[in-house]
Amino acid sequence: MSLSEELENLSKHVIKYGLSLGADQVEVYIVTGVTKAIQIELGSIHKFTETSDSGIGVRVIKNKAIGMSSTTIFTIESIEQTVKNAYSLAKVSTPDSNFNSLPEDTTPTPTIADTFDKNIIELPVEDFTQIMLESINEAKVEENAIISGNFSAGSGERYIVNSQGIERHSVRTSINGYLSVKIQKGDDIGNSYYFDSSPLLRNFEHIKIGKEAGKRAKRMLGSQKIETKDLPILMDPETTYFTVSNILSRGINAFNVINKTAFFIDKIGDKIASELLSIKDNPFYPGGTGSAAFDDEGVVPREVSLVKDGILQTYITDSYTAPLVGLKNTAHASRDSFSSRPRPSLYSLEIKAGDTPKDSIQEDMKEGILLIGSPIPSMGNNPQISAQINQGFYIKDGEIKHPVKNTVIGCTVFELYEKIAVLSKETENRKGHISPWILLEALRISGGK
């Protein structure tokens, strides 16, 4: 019997066993996988690792009360004990009247192109090492460059089965690389990083990882403190993507909506941002790192428009939250791990481009800050932003003068979305994460000068 068949049988056994104990509904979530990784220190190999990433999570419902249990021990005794634990926890827990049902979905599982590559599974360790060495070589922009990082490659399978008829299985591969480069000239330190991740070996940009990490580190030399003042901010596509998605994922998450902590509660159909902002979420982007044929409850999602011309179109929901906010399940359920309860989360955003050339946006800045790979997150579920600039540059008369250090941006998520003033016509597409450059009108910048 193959591993897939074994796990399929195991999933079915968990459901049957849970129901036989007296559960009303049962769900099992299994992940299995092996990851090979190379850790780099001082530009050479420090550690080779090969680790198992496997676990089973069981969710049991009894009289609308939910119990969850998980294990990494794949013996039948341990798994049955896990089901018993979940059942006992459900029995002692209080019913949740908001709970409707585990999801049902008979949609055939779609196929997403370019999410599996046997070349990654069969990648010989020597070839994997060669990829890493080529990347390191590109990062050596200076003789004294200190290079560290991590490369990993592996495959993972995901099984979701529930007592309401859902039976899903997916397998995907992934190769990832991250390099950090430090260059020191006396007391002056330039430090930066770059990363890439891909389900396909052929799309993995290992040369770019080294090149960009080295180039960025060199650019960070000569950083200076600046004065406290209000300044416009130009965000590169990486900064734009993570800033916009961080705010959106908290702001329109239906779980936060039902708890009244979502930034954009009761705003469907209302303006939440500059009319220049339009965002789609595409779970089926071929070769996308955020793509998935079904969510972490086994429901098939679809492409959805989240923000159009600054107007909020929908919240993101899962089976628990959808009925509570009066929307259809958008299939955004996501788990941090096999042991977690699912919550809504985004897949892969496309932020619509503008019509201004990127270079002319910068050229027109009299004074401002340019952010490269330096997201501006909110303070958790609070709409306040008080974020350190990790990779920023002071711009005067359209030219980069120097990197900044010891500098913090202070505003709110509402201000940040409203102050989107210009979007570039160029976009960067990082395996389905699509984003332009964005210019924000002046925000408060606290400097150490």
Next chain:
Amino acid sequence: MLDLLSQVLDKLTLNAKDFVDIRYAYSMGETITVRNGRFDSVSNQTTGGIAVRALINNAWGFTSIIQTDKESITKAVEKAIQIAKVGSKYTDEKRIISDDWVYEGKGETVIEIDPRDIDKEIKFKKLIETEKAARKYSDRVVEASTTYQESHSREFIVNNKGTKVENEVHVIRLMKNVIGREGTKMQNVFDSIGGAGGWELVEKWDPEEEGIKAASQVEKLLHAQTPPSGKMNVIMDPSLTGVFIHEAFGHACEADAIIAKRSILEGKIGEQVGVEQINVFDDPTIPGLRGSFKYDSEGTRTSKRTLVNKGVLTEYFHTLETATALGMKPNGSGRASSFNVTPLARMANTYVDSGDMKLEEIAEIAKEGVYLKNSYGGYVVPAKGQFYFTCQMGYTIEKGEIANLMGNVGMSGMTLEVLKNTFAVGDKWEPAFLGTCGKGGQWVPVTGGGPNMGVSDVVVGGQK
């Protein structure tokens, strides 16, 4: 288990400079969260498996497996050795583990009341009544949640130098998070108690009192003034001092970052890094704190570390590898969060020792600035020596007095500047920051603390 691991190890033929260790790690945990009157999560977790490290010809190989039988462990050891040999072809650095440090023994967290013996209803009651009291206090409280966590972990560690250690750690925590909202303005208050120990550490939690305390703070914060922006004098309360010393300084003292030339404190042992009034320690041997344990995940016996003595840098956090490389003594800092990862040099209970000044005296010296309270957390880039941390609330300092309440804000500083810019150290230290520290994808429980502390030229990231 120790015997089984030793049997596998004994069959290996290794060279004198080779190093192999085998660690069995098993953990059981329970998490209960109540949010707005509903059980959000009632779950337990079991993880267990074998971790094998091999250092052969200057490169490490690491494997982890979930099977615990002799044959599988033997295969995992062979695999670790094999991949280390491949890595060694591409390594320029010299790496060995000294033969000098061999440990045998057993460590166990002292528990007075085993939380596994406490009825679930009693645990539920603490959670439900706390969040209920918070919501009852004010209509502006939109979300009140409480979480209970207990974990019980065991590690068995053997290595070919002779170490044979068994270590058991029990950690318990009770947390509350209350969020208030008025229009688009939101504030939240988070607090927790607990540590390494049993139910006795959370038993004193009075649900009604804790719920009301959090909700009343949230109410006040919704009407607090907007934090200022710019470079200014800052007084940190013990919780902020705790996260500040952890982020700004502790991470830069981790010897793996020193060896990788990624810490601003590389080569600075014996140098003045702060004013003379500053003494910084990290002590996993203090009973009952979140970062307390007797042996680390390499089997090294832990000890109190003196990081800074009268402003002079004196010690780093070491694993066996870093201590050997730098010719220093290991101090039991090699912590791994599970069987699936390797031990890294980590902090435990880090604190600034107390000085002799009262809060009012520190405010008088500061004259103008902010007094910041209750940490949210932070991060650091040790290579650049730039750190960031956040607080939940604070007060303005005007004309030498603590004045108006203000909301949450983040701060930025430079590691090599802040300890030299310290102008006052308070008279009583508390382990007030109960945190979970992240590094290399691993999360471990830690404590931070200190007294009230005054520092000049910190950049505060407010909106006005």
